[in-house]
Amino acid sequence: MQENCKNVYITTPIYYVNDIAHIGHAYTTIIADMIARYSRLTGLNTFLLTGTDEHGQKIAQSAEARGKTPKEYADEISGKFRALWDDFDISYDKFIRTTDEEHKVGVQKAFEEMYKKGDIYKGEYEGYYCVPCETFFPESQLVDEQFCPECGRATVVVKEESYFFKLSDYEDKLLKWYEENENCILPRAKKNEIVNFVKNGLKDLSISRTSFDWGVKLPVSMNEPKHVMYVWLDALLNYTTALGYGSDEKNMNFWPANIHLVGKDILRFHAIYWPAFLMSLGLPLPKHIAAHGWWTRDGEKMSKSKGNVVNPKEVADAYGLDAFRYFLLREVPFGQDGDFSQKALMDRINSDLGNDLGNLLNRIMGMSGKYFDYKVSSQNVEKFHKKELDEVNHIIDSLESYIFNMQINRYLEEIWKILTIANKAINDYEPWNLIKDGKNDEAMALVALITNIMAKVALLLDSVMPHKIKDISKCLNLEISTSNYNKFIKNKELLSDTIITKVEQLFPRIEDILLEQPVVS
Ligand code: ME8
Numbered sequence: 001m002q003e004n005c006k007n008v009y010i011t012t013p014i015y016y017v018n019d020i021a022h023i024g025h026a027y028t029t030i031i032a033d034m035i036a037r038y039s040r041l042t043g044l045n046t047f048l049l050t051g052t053d054e055h056g057q058k059i060a061q062s063a064e065a066r067g068k069t070p071k072e073y074a075d076e077i078s079g080k081f082r083a084l085w086d087d088f089d090i091s092y093d094k095f096i097r098t099t100d101e102e103h104k105v106g107v108q109k110a111f112e113e114m115y116k117k118g119d120i121y122k123g124e125y126e127g128y129y130c131v132p133c134e135t136f137f138p139e140s141q142l143v144d145e146q147f148c149p150e151c152g153r154a155t156v157v158v159k160e161e162s163y164f165f166k167l168s169d170y171e172d173k174l175l176k177w178y179e180e181n182e183n184c185i186l187p188r189a190k191k192n193e194i195v196n197f198v199k200n201g202l203k204d205l206s207i208s209r210t211s212f213d214w215g216v217k218l219p220v221s222m223n224e225p226k227h228v229m230y231v232w233l234d235a236l237l238n239y240t241t242a243l244g245y246g247s248d249e250k251n252m253n254f255w256p257a258n259i260h261l262v263g264k265d266i267l268r269f270h271a272i273y274w275p276a277f278l279m280s281l282g283l284p285l286p287k288h289i290a291a292h293g294w295w296t297r298d299g300e301k302m303s304k305s306k307g308n309v310v311n312p313k314e315v316a317d318a319y320g321l322d323a324f325r326y327f328l329l330r331e332v333p334f335g336q337d338g339d340f341s342q343k344a345l346m347d348r349i350n351s352d353l354g355n356d357l358g359n360l361l362n363r364i365m366g367m368s369g370k371y372f373d374y375k376v377s378s379q380n381v382e383k384f385h386k387k388e389l390d391e392v393n394h395i396i397d398s399l400e401s402y403i404f405n406m407q408i409n410r411y412l413e414e415i416w417k418i419l420t421i422a423n424k425a426i427n428d429y430e431p432w433n434l435i436k437d438g439k440n441d442e443a444m445a446l447v448a449l450i451t452n453i454m455a456k457v458a459l460l461l462d463s464v465m466p467h468k469i470k471d472i473s474k475c476l477n478l479e480i481s482t483s484n485y486n487k488f489i490k491n492k493e494l495l496s497d498t499i500i501t502k503v504e505q506l507f508p509r510i511e512d513i514l515l516e517q518p519v520v521s
Helices: 023-041 057-065 070-087 101-116 167-180 188-199 231-236 264-281 312-319 321-331 342-372 381-404 408-429 431-436 440-461 468-476 482-490
Strands: 007-016 045-053 094-097 120-130 135-137 156-165 259-263 288-292 295-297
Touching: 007 023, 023 045, 023 070, 023 259, 023 288, 023 295, 023 312, 023 321, 023 482, 045 070, 045 231, 057 070, 070 094, 070 312, 101 120, 101 231, 101 264, 156 264, 167 188, 167 264, 188 264, 231 264, 259 264, 264 288, 312 321, 312 342, 321 342, 321 408, 342 408, 342 431, 342 440, 342 468, 381 408, 381 440, 408 431, 408 440, 431 440, 440 468, 440 482
Parallel strands: 007 045, 007 259, 045 094, 259 288
Antiparallel strands: 120 135, 120 156
């Protein structure tokens, strides 16, 4: 995300419809949703895009194996992705499908533009192709002369007429872009890999196929009925066609994207091909392309074809959607791989969510009810707790930068430091003794300090756990809104008199839950 901009555009990859979603897909989508929700709450005009990638040989083969037409199969699986995101309350503004008519029109227009620019020429492709990765490889890159260097599966030999994009012409321009835009690719280690890859030289890219027909046709003006677009050209362009590129242009004011969120498996496509295509089209380049690591099981990448995937719906149903969101965002530093473990998830729920957050809310309800008939006044907080308030505000000042740098786990760690300040204050000042000693003003100031901290934390965590935060919001009678965000987070104001309403325990303790074995579909 970029400071000082009014429109924010965040995208997830569009997922292949060869099979249903697993937690890897949920992870990317939940990070994007969190950033979008955060951005909206701070008052920025935000557009979140997700969708499905439906063309190409892989989908055609998957459909055939199930005795369906590619479109029938795509309709079914795309519907399942969409239903899952709706179930997960993902706040997308558009769900694009690459079989959408406007998308196809936009892709054809882009092809025409690149062709007019002189960046496309006709030739013949001879080499190797990995269908699961939808990627061309020269022989020199194969493992043991046959296997895909990315996924390890067997490649197929391809020899066909093809149009090519002059990627080699963009080497220097790409290197210049990387150099001039420090954070265009995050994390930095990944950026270095991309820079080195480009420095080793880029070959022109085959961008049309003639050996099958499940794809966007070339524009009529090319008069090439045998050719369909290479699925990655078609897919990458979704980020602009979703805004109306080549059709009504309605939302093009959101371009360029602030963040393309992707997994590290598809960073090269996004950090090399995509900016080159955009340069060819004369469009501005995205501000950030952020690549996260993989969720693994027993150290192996979770993937549909390996059959070792965890079903996100099953996890969310068993443990709660917000707890699952928190776990995914908190557990693994952005960019690193993480092994999915139910034990780690349960520990997070019982410790971070149950003890540190949920229990603090219980303490607010308990203390305010017992001592002050649920009425809390912030009148004396500054007088008695300036030190704690300063510490909290100091942490809040640093928070936004963690989001800009995609350090979501650090963002959450810092918020938990705020909760520690609150829990520690209760233990240090012992409100029960203050009351016993007749120091009611001091006890009230302490309860109000904790209530104020909880209000700020609720505003800060709304993007992470939007459903549970509704309970906190009800308890504190605090509306989660941009104006309250400005008031209590940006301007550091304190609550006025607050009436506390009792709510259910936020995160009851969880004992062992037995999930079924990982499921594929
Ligand atoms: O690549 N851990 O679609 P796809 C974390 N259609 N994230 C994972 C993951 C894992 N084990 N497995 C998948 C495609 N993902 C193309 C994208 S975009 C123009 C076209 C997530 O269905 C991660 O975001 O194979 C990864 O990049 C994406 O799913 C790949 O999804």
